[in-house]
Amino acid sequence: MSASSSSLRVDSVTKKFGDFTAVDDLSFEVRPGRVFGFLGPNGAGKTTTIRMIVGITLPDEGRIELWGRSVSGAVQERIGYLPEERGLYKKMKIADQLRYFAALKNVPSAVANKRIDQWLERLELTEWKNRKTTDLSKGMQQKVQFISTVLHDPDLLILDEPFSGLDPVNVEFMIEVLSEFRAKEKTIIFSTHLMETAERLCHDILLINRAQKVLSGSLRSIKEGYGKNLIALRAVGGEGILSDRSLVGRIVQNADEVVVELNKDADPQVLLKRLLDAGTVISKFEKIEPSLNDIFIDQVRGDAKARTEVEAE
Amino acid sequence: MKKFLAIVKHEYRKIVLKWTFLLGTLLFPILGLGFAIVPAIIFSMKGETTRLVVIDRSGKIAERLKDNLSAERIREKARQAAANVYGELNASQEEKIRSGTSQLASGFEFVDFDAAGKTLDQIRQELNIRAASDQIDAYLIIPQDINDPGARFEFRSRKAGDFVANDSIKDALNEAVRSQRLADANIDESKLAAINRSISFESKSISERGEEKDGDSLFIASLVIGMMIYISLTVYGQVIMGAVVEEKETRIAEILFSSARPFELMLGKLVGVGLAGLTQLGIWAGSLAGMGIFLSTQAEMAPFLESVPKITPLMLVYFLLYFLAGYFTYAAIFALIGSMVTTVQEGGQFAFPPIMIMLIGFYFGFAVVRDPNSELSFWVSMSPFFAPLTMPIRILAETPPICQIMLSLLINALAIAGLVWLTGRVYRVGMLMYGKRATIPEVLKWIKQA
Incomplete structure (x- = not known):
């Protein structure tokens, strides 16, 4: 795909708050019809970046383009943003709030009313239409917030931790809605700490840490490029072999199995043979791909380590 | 513009459709009526x-x-006392006083x-x-x-x-x-009474145009108008603050800011709440006027109504303008406070300074009604913050030259523009700052931020 087909282009964007640099020279592109996973630990600069994309704040340096235009009121109307910190008016009827949010996105009131009814029905909230927020459970409020994000049928959907507080049934339901949006060639940016969810949903990944890009690309290529020699092992005995530094880099003890990280050039077959020769009883021996979670932790830790080393010098 | 109207409509409906608004709107006339009637009822209750x-x-x-x-003598004395107050009594009033005092001194x-x-x-x-x-x-x-x-x-x-x-x-x-x-x-006792009878002293002030005005009723009317402005400014200022804090507290601001410009949102809020205030004031003024019309049909109220200061339509226009000036001045300050704090309670503590300023303005009103042409009256009716509370009283007491009113309105309009600008700067940043109350240096930094 050529660069011109991307719906969002973030170009060398920097944002500072006083002496603190929240986002440092960050560049990336997002393509329509794909789910873009925007990942990073707390305080990495995710929310600041998202706020610049939706036009809440302006970058100090660099440029942000949506569909080839800089962010303005007309562009904002095509964005649906579900912030991580979100809320509803406490003492207001659900339908009234949704109407207001739709009006702020310039949706004609007749259209808004129709869509509100449709969405409430889909999310099984019809009977709550004329109730106040305080009457709703947390999960129901989440669903209402989601409706307010999609009422204007946005072309870009930005969801910051959309599943927190939802039960599994509703998570599945929302994933279904997201795939509908994706099928309509809309752009979805998805920010989360939950690597399992990200792994399942995202086609492309951007990992940032300490205001900077750490990793980016399609999930597939990242995983392949992250060719770590990992073995899941469930066995009795063989501890001596696992502590052989010429073969094994490190081990991670899980509940009922051990994840063995072999040295880069080591052959798993050699490990298996040596374990068998030592008389170890093996019930599981499996070559595994690194999970997104591993990559995340590895990158963020590595980053921190590199930093402490630099600071120590 | 469409978004702005949507914001205004939202803020207006949020207040006017609440039952507390209805209650507050009706309560004022009812309280007024209560203050007029209840004491009369209580004092007319028969003593033992x-x-x-x-x-x-x-x-x-x-x-x-x-x-x-003896009952006759007490009645007679009451009649004389009443006559000293009202000048001459007509038959029906005399009847009332007679029955009233005979009950009193029963x-x-x-x-x-x-x-x-x-x-x-x-x-x-x-x-x-x-x-x-x-x-x-x-x-x-x-x-x-x-x-x-x-x-x-x-x-x-x-x-x-x-x-x-x-x-x-x-x-x-x-x-x-x-x-x-x-x-x-x-x-001889009766001779002495005739000698001792006090003169009838009629006190009225003369305006610069040579018209007579009743001093006492002018004072009362000024008090009522000053009170009405002061109360509605305090109430609606706090309403604004509550609305701002709610959007900050519930994090709705983040969603709103991704849909409309912060300045648009803030101004829409000020205008929407202001319109709600005008609605309430309109109902009050309407019921006051209705009461006036009703009273004017009661013959016995004629001497009282004659002493009420004349309010011309032009004065009403001025009052409206100054109400708006006061509203926008203090609403902007309350909105600024609202975007600095994290909870309504915290905001309540910070509401003290603007309320204090309003109260001082209200008290300046007394100085103005005593001498509408003094240097003090001139300056307080020109200055921002105080003019909305003092100029209407000055206009009522003795309308100053129109150029002074225009100058005062201009000064206040400029002050409001500055305040709204300032509040807009603080609002934009403050609404997205969660967790802790902003300090003054922080707020100053937000104002300077581009």
Whole structure:
């Protein structure tokens, strides 16, 4: 795909708050019809970046383009943003709030009313239409917030931790809605700490840490490029072999199995043979791909380590 | 513009459709009515008969006193007192006062007491016991020599708080003693009354245009108008603050800011809440006008209505403009506070300074009504913050030249523009700062931020 087909282009964007640099020279592109996973630990600069994309704040340096235009009121109307910190008016009827949010996105009131009814029905909230927020459970409020994000049928959907507080049934339901949006060639940016969810949903990944890009690309290529020699092992005995530094880099003890990280050039077959020769009883021996979670932790830790080393010098 | 209107509509409906708005709107006229009627009802309630023992050691006063305390005499005195206040009374008013006071002073019952052969201390002791056992309500001991400057008239009562009855007794006693002294000195009582009659003093102020105005009613009208402006500014200022804090507290601001410009949102809020305030004020003014029209049909209210200051349509326009000036000045300040704090309670603590400024402005109003043309009146009616509270009173007391009004409006408009700009800067950043209250240096930094 050529660069011109991307719906969002973030170009060398920097944002500072006083002496603190929240986002440092960050560049990336997002393509329509794909789910873009925007990942990073707390305080990495995710929310600041998202706020610049939706036009809440302006970058100090660099440029942000949506569909080839800089962010303005007309562009904002095509964005649906579900912030991580979100809320509803406490003492207001659900339908009234949704109407207001739709009006702020310039949706004609007749259209808004129709869509509100449709969405409430889909999310099984019809009977709550004329109730106040305080009457709703947390999960129901989440669903209402989601409706307010999609009422204007946005072309870009930005969801910051959309599943927190939802039960599994509703998570599945929302994933279904997201795939509908994706099928309509809309752009979805998805920010989360939950690597399992990200792994399942995202086609492309951007990992940032300490205001900077750490990793980016399609999930597939990242995983392949992250060719770590990992073995899941469930066995009795063989501890001596696992502590052989010429073969094994490190081990991670899980509940009922051990994840063995072999040295880069080591052959798993050699490990298996040596374990068998030592008389170890093996019930599981499996070559595994690194999970997104591993990559995340590895990158963020590595980053921190590199930093402490630099600071120590 | 469409978004702006949506914001205005949202803020307006949020307030006006609440039942508290309806209650507040109706409460004011009801309270006003209550203040007018309830005291009248309470005071017209019949007092109990006071059982009184009179020990007349001089032997000259008791008869006169009893005469003075008779129902007819009390009624007559009330009529005279009323006549001094109102000038001349027409028949129906006289009737009212007569029935009113006859209820009030519904009576004294004189209880006989045989004092013969008892010492003063014995008498006191016995009467105290009778009062304590609820046989009498009060007793009065008149000294032997009423002309002795050191003579004491002892009055003891179980009902020390019944000031109506006690005052009646004191007046009646005073009069009885005076009459006795006059009689002793051979002076004709009615002649003396004619000599002593006080003049009728009619006080009105003259405006620069030579029109007469009633000083007392002007003061009251100014107080009412000042109060109305002060109360509505305080109430709607706090409403604004509450609305701002709610959007910050519930994190709705983040969603709003991704849909509309912060300045648009803030201004929409000010205008929407302001319109709600105008709606309420309109209802109040309407009910006041309705009451005025009703009262004007009651013939007996004519002298009262004549003294109400004349309010011209132009004055109403000025009042409206100054209400708006005051509203936007203080609403902007309250919005600024709202975007600095994290909870409504915290905002309440910070609401003190603007309320203090308003209160000072309200008190300046008294200085203005006393002398609308003084230098102080001029400056407070020109300055921002104070003009919205003082200029309407100055206009009512004595409308200043139109160029002064225009200048004052211009100064206030500029101040409002500055305040709204400032609030917009703070609002934009402050609404997205969660967790802790902003400090003054932080706020200054936000203002400077591009």
